[in-house]
Amino acid sequence: GYDILFFWVARMIMLGIENMGNSPFHTVYLHGLVLDPEGIKMSKTKGNVLDPLELIDEYGADAIRFALTTGTAAGNNVRMSEGRLESSRNFANKLWNSARFVLTVIEREGVRDNWMNPDVTHLHDRWIISRLNTVTAEVNRHMEAFQFGDAQKEIHDFLWNEYCDWFIELAKIRIASGSEGNPIPVLIFTLERTLRLLHPFMPFITEEIWGILCESVGTPDDWEEALIVSEYPVMREDFYDIQSEEEMNLLFELIGAIRNIRGELRIKQNTKLNASMISPEYYQLLEDHKEIILKLAGVDLSLSEAAQSNSNVNSVTLVTTGVTSYIDMGEGADMATEISRLEEEKEEISGHAISLEKRLSNPGFVGNAPDDVIEKERDRLKKALERVERLDGILSKFN
Structure with missing residues (x-):
């Protein structure tokens, strides 16, 4: 790691300049240390060393290589888990x-x-x-x-x-x-x-x-x-081709939004839903991709260029880039029960987030807890707040 290699590099440069008149290399890439899952430097005395040959047998050489180098900047340490x-x-x-x-x-x-x-x-x-x-x-x-x-x-x-x-x-x-x-x-x-x-x-x-x-x-x-x-x-x-990227991103956003709402409401994948979509600007794009949307999102489309409301008590309104969609969840959907379940989940996670915020704002906890424990608590708080925000967005879509 860089804690040892730096001195080796410095020695080579000084000897090269002294004996040969120039530096032996112009670019040096120093990677970080490979740490154990707890962020501790691997050491034989601590018994936390991973045998690369055993890892290769279990995961494959390419997977080990990829795990060591993915998502890390030069010089940053890597936690191998x-x-x-x-x-x-x-x-x-x-x-x-x-x-x-x-x-x-x-x-x-x-x-x-x-x-x-x-x-x-x-x-x-x-x-x-x-x-x-x-x-x-x-x-x-x-x-x-x-x-x-x-x-x-x-x-x-x-x-x-x-x-x-x-x-x-x-x-x-x-x-x-x-x-x-x-x-x-x-x-x-x-x-x-x-x-x-x-x-x-x-x-x-x-x-x-x-x-x-x-x-x-x-x-x-x-x-x-x-x-x-x-x-x-x-x-x-x-x-x-920027235009193709913009048009496909519009379709992906629409299909992803429908998939997400189906997942949150526990609608079975093989259940086909009816949807009314309004899009003056992208009407032809949606018309050309009706089969794609049916296959990938499980909705049968009724398209319109004019603005009109097609909502009912069992529908969900989705607003994505250039498209307003009214998804009919069908008569079998118990919307009141699903809304109540999502509201209860939001209340529970909000309470959990408040307790995490209090803990992280406590000087006694922050001053005495290990860094990795504090980092885990911050990560839990971030995920809780993101889930609350997501639930707010879902609940706002119900009519």
């Missing part, structure tokens, strides 16, 4: 499962010849390519600044939250419906480019998937032999 390792392993599994889906689609549907330079005309394809381009630019910027943790987070969030959670689900619907604009070339292109971005951080799994993918799709004779010697992606101006 079981939860951190499991999260990294889950990410590796997510990557593998997304690749398996793409490979299955290739085997079933065949490969389009233009996957290396796909025809990007469909809104979904334009969006994911634009987002990939933005992430590529951000990753390169972070890498040049030696902010490797931030670079990894960009790739992690893009692959998990956008490519897997949204684009693959949208692609499934498009493939099943046989609509125009086959998403397979963009599925392959985006996965292949993401593997290149991720390779420095998770070299083994990305190399394995990349090799299988290239063998499945077929590559030209001058194609790179291995991912480790492949060209790293760079940003392309022609891939930016």
Whole structure:
């Protein structure tokens, strides 16, 4: 760690200048210390040392590598915990499962010849390519600044939250419906480019998937032999498409709001709801995506460009960017009971938040409690206040 390496670096620089006339290196990257889950420096005498070979056997080398470097800035210490390792392993599994889906689609549907330079005309394809381009630019910027943790987070969030959670689900619907604009070339292109971005951080799994993918799709004779010697992606101006990002974000916000309210009211996933939506500006966008909204949010739409009220005693009003929605929860929904339950939860959490605030404002507690205990209490207070705010927002939507 930096507590020892600094002196080694200083010694090397001084000896280099004294004996050779110049510094042996111009850039030094010092990482932080790897601490145990309690924030204590690992030591054999304390018995809190983790054996990396045992961890690799349990979680995999890539997961350990990712856990050590994700979300940390240069010089900052890292608390190595079981939860951190499991999260990294889950990410590796997510990557593998997304690749398996793409490979299955290739085997079933065949490969389009233009996957290396796909025809990007469909809104979904334009969006994911634009987002990939933005992430590529951000990753390169972070890498040049030696902010490797931030670079990894960009790739992690893009692959998990956008490519897997949204684009693959949208692609499934498009493939099943046989609509125009086959998403397979963009599925392959985006996965292949993401593997290149991720390779420095998770070299083994990305190399394995990349090799299988290239063998499945077929590559030209001058194609790179291995991912480790492949060209790293760079940003392309022609891939930016701000309009597609804005339109897709509008749809994601709408679908997410409906999913959240269904979850809070414990509406079963297979229960289809009716919804009236008013959007003078985005009427055509919603009309074009009625099937998508039905499949992903479980609501059958009735669209209107004019402002009108379609609420009833069993409806919930949602206001998202450019859209006002009235979601009919159906006759089977006991709205009074659900509202009462949410109000009771809000009252209970509010009381808990007040007790936490009193504890954290007590000089005796703050002055005597360990730093990690205080930090945990602050985190609990933050989560409690966020939940109260969320419940306020949900209750305000009921008519």
